[in-house]
Amino acid sequence: AQSVTQPDIHITVSEGASLELRCNYSYGATPYLFWYVQSPGQGLQLLLKYFSGDTLVQGIKGFEAEFKRSQSSFNLRKPSVHWSDAAEYFCAVGAMEYGNKLVFGAGTILRVKS
């Protein structure tokens, strides 16, 4: 069955430091990949998505993600974290071959220390 793994439950980084959040998926088909962010008490907001083409995808708020098919990964990165980036981040995967479902990872909580 298809699955999405975010290995890190919590990550703490210093403000201004770089960030990488990991996402691994298990799909037998060509996946469509998303990163969403959830600020405390809020709904989810799309940061970026990947369908095909260039494997490095740029998103909003200075985030980017790289699709690596050989590693079944879609890691999210930001070169310099701001205190306002503290939130929970979710990786999500869909594939037309598996119907019209979207499967989310368990999330990674990012803490930013000043």
Added chain:
Amino acid sequence: EAQVTQNPRYLITVTGKKLTVTCSQNMNHEYMSWYRQDPGLGLRQIYYSMNVEVTDKGDVPEGYKVSRKEKRNFPLILESPSPNQTSLYFCASSRGLLEKQYFGPGTRLTVT
């Protein structure tokens, strides 16, 4: 303003008392979906709808019902709620599965 609204935002109820959580979107989206969010489990899809009168089960449909009689509305029905349905629920809509999903603000449900 493009938005997805959910009502109520908070609900405390007792086991077995039927309830409905409403969801409405004003973007003419075809795809709508319900998720529940539980600590450590992320979001799990309950049901989704590709269009009016077209609904299908997600990963955790047991104990829930949905309907899609109008394009803008996608209510979630709990016929006989149980404590294990205590959760935070989100409705979302998009132009399609592979498009950006717009999420509602969430409904926090407690079943005692």
